[in-house]
Amino acid sequence: MAVLGALIGLYIGVWVTNFPKAVAAGAAPANSEGANLTLETVASVGSKYSPTHPSWVSYLIRTGGHWVRNTNWSVPANSVVHVTIYQFDTPTGLRNPFLAQVQGTVGGTATLDGKPFQTIEPEEASHTFAIPELGVFVPLAGVPEEAKHPCEEAPCEPSTFDHRTITFSFRTGKKGRYRWQCFVPCGAGWYFGNGGPMQTLGYMDGFVNVV
Amino acid sequence: MSSEARTGPPGEPNHFRRFGTLWIIASLIATPLVVVLLGPSLPPGKGSEQAAGQVTDNTVLLGMATPVLLLVVLYLVYAVINFRQPKGGVLEGPAIRGDARLQTYWIIITSALVLSLAAYGSWRLIEDNGAGSGSGPTPLTKPEGPVMKVQVIAQQWAFTYRWPEYGGVETPHLVLPDNQQVELNVTSLDVIHSFWAIQLGVKADANPQVNNIAFVKPTKLQTFEIRCAELCGIWHGEMFDHGRVVTHSEFETWIHEQQVKFAAATKLLPPYSTTYQPEPKRRGG
Numbered sequence: 001m002a003v004l005g006a007l008i009g010l011y012i013g014v015w016v017t018n019f020p021k022a023v024a025a026g027a028a029p030a031n032s033e034g035a036n037l038t039l040e041t042v043a044s045v046g047s048k049y050s051p052t053h054p055s056w057v058s059y060l061i062r063t064g065g066h067w068v069r070n071t072n073w074s075v076p077a078n079s080v081v082h083v084t085i086y087q088f089d090t091p092t093g094l095r096n097p098f099l100a101q102v103q104g105t106v107g108g109t110a111t112l113d114g115k116p117f118q119t120i121e122p123e124e125a126s127h128t129f130a131i132p133e134l135g136v137f138v139p140l141a142g143v144p145e146e147a148k149h150p151c152e153e154a155p156c157e158p159s160t161f162d163h164r165t166i167t168f169s170f171r172t173g174k175k176g177r178y179r180w181q182c183f184v185p186c187g188a189g190w191y192f193g194n195g196g197p198m199q200t201l202g203y204m205d206g207f208v209n210v211v
Numbered sequence: 212m213s214s215e216a217r218t219g220p221p222g223e224p225n226h227f228r229r230f231g232t233l234w235i236i237a238s239l240i241a242t243p244l245v246v247v248l249l250g251p252s253l254p255p256g257k258g259s260e261q262a263a264g265q266v267t268d269n270t271v272l273l274g275m276a277t278p279v280l281l282l283v284v285l286y287l288v289y290a291v292i293n294f295r296q297p298k299g300g301v302l303e304g305p306a307i308r309g310d311a312r313l314q315t316y317w318i319i320i321t322s323a324l325v326l327s328l329a330a331y332g333s334w335r336l337i338e339d340n341g342a343g344s345g346s347g348p349t350p351l352t353k354p355e356g357p358v359m360k361v362q363v364i365a366q367q368w369a370f371t372y373r374w375p376e377y378g379g380v381e382t383p384h385l386v387l388p389d390n391q392q393v394e395l396n397v398t399s400l401d402v403i404h405s406f407w408a409i410q411l412g413v414k415a416d417a418n419p420q421v422n423n424i425a426f427v428k429p430t431k432l433q434t435f436e437i438r439c440a441e442l443c444g445i446w447h448g449e450m451f452d453h454g455r456v457v458t459h460s461e462f463e464t465w466i467h468e469q470q471v472k473f474a475a476a477t478k479l480l481p482p483y484s485t486t487y488q489p490e491p492k493r494r495g496g
Binding site for chain 1: 364366367368369371381383400401402444445446449473475476478479480481489
């Protein structure tokens with residue numbers, strides 16, 4: 001009985017304290033302050049990254065020269081985070097067109113394939129990068145359906161497949177843990193598009209740990 | 212319970228009378244104290260006419276519940292003291308065979324309590340234009356005088372706000388002018404949420420394809436907390452924000468700033484409507 005109790009206690013203890021390790025943002029280039037986050041969004045994460053859900057849409061982060069499926073990131077407090085997102089998925093469209101405007105970034109803008117933009121057409125959005133508590137909302141335009149070299153499965157290398165490149169910067173404030181999420185209903189086949197990868201940590205949402 | 216059982220065997224005090232007296236005295240002392248001392252500090256505070264009304268309602272409920280609570284707790288203590296098993300004795304209590312008079316009193320008193328609360332609640336809902344709750348698309352009563360419309364749009368997992376009288380601009384935060392009747396039109400773009408402005412005493416379900424109207428008149432300059440009160444998915448607990456009640460001039464300044472800031476997004480919005488049938492459906496099905 002005591003052994004069983006200890007095992008149950010151990011299981012609960014591990015379950016309660018088990019939290020995915022955060023991937024630290026990379027250092028910014030020498031000529032700028034802050035940190036760098038390099039991300040990609042893929043239509044199918046593939047069995048290499050998710051044996052149980054290979055068809056799920058997902059974010060990946062670049063760290064140590066590799067793409068990693070981890071949506072728990074750490075960035076420095078009171079600094080500027082420079083974000084580059086390679087977007088490989090096709091458009092789904094925003095349910096709320098209000099989120100088609102870039103909000104909360106440095107200068108209130110972002111760049112799409114090198115060109116500054118403030119809004120995109122709501123139906124062209126494939127995903128968003130949003131940290132609601134920090135007021136950051138950035139729509140990510142999708143790769144056209146007729147793209148010649150679409151990436152079917154992660155990892156997707158920008159040098160090989162058709163993609164959109166979105167860059168922007170945002171300022172972090174005090175230390176804390178902030179959720180981030182995609183606001184496009186991109187969970188294919190799920191109720192209102194917001195199930196599956198949209199409701200499971202490690203795919204289309206996670207935490208930004210400001211440390 | 213026969214009258215013999217209630218009075219007990221010869222030599223035994225009349226517990227019914229003794230306990231009844233004790234309970235009445237305790238209730239007469241405790242109820243006013245609870246109403247006067249605890250009442251003013253009950254939630255949700257007095258941030259709006261509706262919230263102040265809810266404080267009154269909660270005080271009425273507490274005042275009516277106090278004698279009931281005392282009845283239960285005092286009887287428990289009384290029974291432990293007076294009816295415990297004597298040392299060394301193994302006694303059976305008197306058989307209880309029903310008491311029509313007691314049962315009649317019980318039914319009459321409890322029915323009166325519940326029905327009077329139901330009548331009071333109904334009157335308060337009508338008298339206070341829904342008392343801060345969602346009253347559906349066609350509320351039974353509406354406040355008199357000018358009313359400012361604000362649309363509350365819920366989606367997984369954030370609230371945004373649309374202002375039909377200010378060019379249909381949408382904002383990520385809620386700021387309201389003080390002493391202004393506000394009509395909140397609450398709807399959802401996906402699943403069921405619930406808009407809860409805690410200190411303003413407003414709680415209205417946000418249903419897709421439904422316009423749920425709640426009225427509020429803020430009466431205090433303050434920051435108030437907004438939360439979703441309907442379990443709506445993984446980030447339900449993170450679906451919160453802070454709103455502000457400001458002076459009229461501060462509100463005018465703020466809303467005009469928002470019109471400029473979100474001019475680009477406003478052009479992309481559909482015409483203002485009480486509900487929306489949002490696209491896309493491709494992924495969600």
